[in-house]
Amino acid sequence: MISLQVVLLRLGLAVVLGILVGVERSLRQHSAGMRTNALVSLGCALFTIISGYSFTELLHLNHIQLDPTRIASYIVAGIGFLGGGAIYVLRDRERVKGLTTAAAIWVVAAIGMACGAGMLWEATIATLFAVIVLYPLHKFEKHFLPPCEEKQYRLQVHIAGGNTDNLLGTIYAMCAKKRLAIGSLEIKEEQAERMIVVICRARDIRLLAEALDLLRTLEGVSQVKMQVQDEWEQNM
Incomplete structure (x- = not known):
């Protein structure tokens, strides 16, 4: 011992x-x-x-x-x-x-x-x-190192006019190109304004920013807003 x-x-x-x-x-x-x-x-x-x-x-x-x-x-x-x-x-x-x-x-x-x-x-x-x-x-x-934590975002694509159905496929393709995981795509109307709400997940904020820039260049899109999950849950 x-x-x-x-x-x-x-x-x-x-x-x-x-x-x-x-x-x-x-x-x-x-x-x-x-x-x-x-x-x-x-x-x-x-x-x-x-x-x-x-x-x-x-x-x-x-x-x-x-x-x-x-x-x-x-x-x-x-x-x-x-x-x-x-x-x-x-x-x-x-x-x-x-x-x-x-x-x-x-x-x-x-x-x-x-x-x-x-x-x-x-x-x-x-x-x-x-x-x-x-x-x-x-x-x-x-x-x-780039952030590896995947976050969920809510994108509001406001439509100035035209057919939103034609935009759905384009928006989906652009998000997929920037490696955003699409959770849902939904068309909404608020105060006589139509918009497409995209729920997606992203690991790299830089790719998300590039996707937002591409969405803003689409014909018929007036503006694009983004919210992190915590932000939109607080406003619900």
């Missing part, structure tokens, strides 16, 4: 490293913040210490076999339930949220297990890499 001082060192480092990973989640107001990650790391470290050192006195008994990796393997499987609880779906927008938080919990569990097994430098280095992935890499992704 390892000494109490070594146990305290490993558990203490596990808590500190868990807090470091959880700081970024807390700053971005995610449910699994510093306390959650610290507790996950601490628990995994303690389970690993129990698995590796707490049953050695039983080895002298007949028919007793000790597998120090058994509890650790259950940690890997069990942490998935906790991580899965952080994942949820925004059904109105068909988006999955919480994947990064769940992955952070999974990594923190591995860091805690490494601390419990005495791999302190390895756990510290893994924490450094995790913090880099969560914070600097997030900033890089946000500023230098």
Whole structure:
């Protein structure tokens, strides 16, 4: 059995490293913040210490076999339930949220297990890499990569005159050319003015802007308005 001082060192480092990973989640107001990650790391470290050192006195008994990796393997499987609880779906927008938080919990569990097994430098280095992935890499992704989050938009194509039926196919083709996923096309009349309402989804705002420019050049179109889903839902 390892000494109490070594146990305290490993558990203490596990808590500190868990807090470091959880700081970024807390700053971005995610449910699994510093306390959650610290507790996950601490628990995994303690389970690993129990698995590796707490049953050695039983080895002298007949028919007793000790597998120090058994509890650790259950940690890997069990942490998935906790991580899965952080994942949820925004059904109105068909988006999955919480994947990064769940992955952070999974990594923190591995860091805690490494601390419990005495791999302190390895756990510290893994924490450094995790913090880099969560914070600097997030900033890089946000500023230098095109947005990959698909949003829903409502386009109002106001018709000055003419046959709107002829415009439907043209509008659909233009949106498809700019890789906009069409949800619905609908002809409406408001205050003696006819318009075509297009519900679509787009990942790249630049392609959406190009589609709007093309729609404004169509014959018979007086103006084109755009609303993000949150905006038009507030006005309903």
